[in-house]
Amino acid sequence: MRRLTNLEYLLLGLLHQSPASGYALRKSFATTPLGHYSDSPGSIYPALNRLRRRNLLQPLPHQPSSGRRTLLFSLTARGLAELRSWLQHPVALEEVRQDAGGVMLRFVFCAQVFGQGSARRLVLQIAARANEIILDLESYLRGPGKSLPLTGRLALEQGLEGYRALARWASRAAKDLKGSST
Amino acid sequence: MRRLTNLEYLLLGLLHQSPASGYALRKSFATTPLGHYSDSPGSIYPALNRLRRRNLLQPLPHQPSSGRRTLLFSLTARGLAELRSWLQHPVALEEVRQDAGGVMLRFVFCAQVFGQGSARRLVLQIAARANEIILDLESYLRGPGKSLPLTGRLALEQGLEGYRALARWASRAAKDLKGSST
DNA sequence: AATGTCATGTAACTAGTTACATGATTTA
DNA sequence: TAAATCATGTAACTAGTTACATGACATT
Numbered sequence: 001m002r003r004l005t006n007l008e009y010l011l012l013g014l015l016h017q018s019p020a021s022g023y024a025l026r027k028s029f030a031t032t033p034l035g036h037y038s039d040s041p042g043s044i045y046p047a048l049n050r051l052r053r054r055n056l057l058q059p060l061p062h063q064p065s066s067g068r069r070t071l072l073f074s075l076t077a078r079g080l081a082e083l084r085s086w087l088q089h090p091v092a093l094e095e096v097r098q099d100a101g102g103v104m105l106r107f108v109f110c111a112q113v114f115g116q117g118s119a120r121r122l123v124l125q126i127a128a129r130a131n132e133i134i135l136d137l138e139s140y141l142r143g144p145g146k147s148l149p150l151t152g153r154l155a156l157e158q159g160l161e162g163y164r165a166l167a168r169w170a171s172r173a174a175k176d177l178k179g180s181s182t
Numbered sequence: 183m184r185r186l187t188n189l190e191y192l193l194l195g196l197l198h199q200s201p202a203s204g205y206a207l208r209k210s211f212a213t214t215p216l217g218h219y220s221d222s223p224g225s226i227y228p229a230l231n232r233l234r235r236r237n238l239l240q241p242l243p244h245q246p247s248s249g250r251r252t253l254l255f256s257l258t259a260r261g262l263a264e265l266r267s268w269l270q271h272p273v274a275l276e277e278v279r280q281d282a283g284g285v286m287l288r289f290v291f292c293a294q295v296f297g298q299g300s301a302r303r304l305v306l307q308i309a310a311r312a313n314e315i316i317l318d319l320e321s322y323l324r325g326p327g328k329s330l331p332l333t334g335r336l337a338l339e340q341g342l343e344g345y346r347a348l349a350r351w352a353s354r355a356a357k358d359l360k361g362s363s364t
Numbered sequence: 365a366a367t368g369t370c371a372t373g374t375a376a377c378t379a380g381t382t383a384c385a386t387g388a389t390t391t392a
Numbered sequence: 393t394a395a396a397t398c399a400t401g402t403a404a405c406t407a408g409t410t411a412c413a414t415g416a417c418a419t420t
Binding site: 033034036097098104107108110111112116119137140149150151152154155156157158161162164165166168169173176177 | 215289294331336337339340346359
Binding site for chain 2: 398399400401402403
């Protein structure tokens with residue numbers, strides 16, 4: 001079975017917090033500034049139905065006494081297991097390289113599902129991977145990168161600065177998470 | 183007509199430097215670390231054919247005296263015009279927010295097509311947009327962001343640090359580009 | 365009565381991924 | 393001659409985008 005998309009994991013994470021309707025989920029996408037996922041119905045409803053077909057979530061029986069039907073979804077046991085296993089994956093180098101948004105998504109939900117201690121461990125992994133990437137880029141810039149045109153080199157340096165900022169942030173976040181234990 | 187994708191613009195930019203075959207383009211994707219676009223044939227060849235259908239590029243008549251056929255593509259006048267117009271677009275705030283990779287792509291080719299002066303103007307626009315985003319995020323963090331859970335706030339701060347790094351890099355790049363004029 | 369919002373969904377289309385297919389040429 | 397590499401392409405599938413459709417309910 002294929003891997004879930006970030007959107008699908010995001011839905012699992014939000015529904016772990018509390019059951020919600022597709023419409024409510026759309027609205028929360030539109031308001032919160034997290035990684036801005038599209039709030040169009042053409043993405044959310046099909047995603048919810050894919051998760052439903054996999055038995056990762058289910059609609060609460062919620063008989064509206066009359067009229068306007070809304071489906072409130074909640075996680076199934078399998079959905080919760082899938083969410084937990086996603087959050088517990090070790091942070092891979094390639095993940096940080098090509099899916100930084102997904103990594104941050106994991107970070108956010110990690111604390112809510114497992115507590116700040118787990119979030120701290122995750123953020124330390126992020127820092128480690130970021131530092132590996134930094135070494136890679138630095139050695140490339142010292143080696144074959146020498147022959148790049150100025151703008152090409154500058155572009156690589158922009159990436160490098162991004163990873164340095166990530167590593168600094170991760171170290172600081174680890175300290176912030178050392179404190180209270182929710 | 184629909185907008186070109188970043189991959190298509192990348193192909194236009196590379197073919198502006200010199201005519202090349204699909205195979206050569208794939209290889210350059212695999213070796214250079216720029217934003218790693220996929221080097222799979224299933225993405226490059228269809229993209230080349232889309233550009234060809236639009237008359238943005240054409241195969242050089244290059245009759246191989248025998249055997250192994252390779253198509254060398256080069257830009258048409260329309261292709262060059264499309265590339266230039268893409269590079270000259272002002273840098274919009276939303277572009278920096280959701281397509282930073284595309285912005286860097288523009289930066290790299292801007293110098294090669296128009297010279298370092300233009301690249302410098304582009305990078306100053308990037309700095310300006312980044313600073314606008316920084317102000318946005320800062321005021322959000324001071325306002326409604328106060329009520330976010332710790333990890334949510336930290337995630338936003340990670341984004342903020344990324345934009346700060348971008349703004350710093352852009353200012354430095356602008357200085358670097360003040361020098362020699364190729 | 366008309367407009368706006370709540371709420372869910374479908375249809376047509378897009379680019380991209382993976383995997384496969386083909387065949388020529390070079391190298392071992 | 394067998395294997396690796398050059399070189400181009402197609403087929404099946406994926407999620408996501410945009411635009412449209414539907415209808416109940418609330419507000420003016």
